Amino acid sequence: MNADRFQELIAQMLAELDREDARGQDGQSVVTLDQQAVGRLSRMDALQSQAMAKAQQSRRDARRTALKSALRxxxxxxxxxxxxxxxxxxxxxxxxxxxxxxxxxCIKG
Structure with missing residues (x-):
């Protein structure tokens, strides 16, 4: 098994996670009360989008931890x-x- 091949693959995966992190930062920002928006539903949509962005970040963080463990x-x-x-x-x-x-x-038991 070629360790260099896997190190390169994992490095590519980590770089992609970094790019996804950069794209996802805006969605995690604090939701402000916008008096000009349509109202409560707009705020609820914004809060839901924020929650989804945070959940995606959490999944990326778990994936990053697993990839770093593979490198170790x-x-x-x-x-x-x-x-x-x-x-x-x-x-x-x-x-x-x-x-x-x-x-x-072993997974199948």
Whole structure:
């Protein structure tokens, strides 16, 4: 398994998360009371949009943490090995999601 290939893939994924963070900042800003807006429904829409933006940020943060953990496993020589049984995981599966830590057999139980 080529660790450099996975490090590059993870770096690309982290960079994409950074770009998404930049695009999502406006949606998380404080919702102000705009007296010129149509009223309560406009504020509710704005609050709902803010909540959705914060939830998306939370998911990006969790993904970022998982990707950084994968980088640590690469550095420690543990990447690509199932945490439960110790067997090697399929490289194609890791290319799709380098954050997985358990093989398909262990996930299925």
């Amino acid at each position: 496993r690469i550095d420690d020589g543990e990447f690509g090995w199932c945490e439960d049984c110790g067997d090697a995981m399929d490289e194609q599966r890791l290319l799709l999601n380098p954050t997985v830590v358990r093989c398909v057999s």
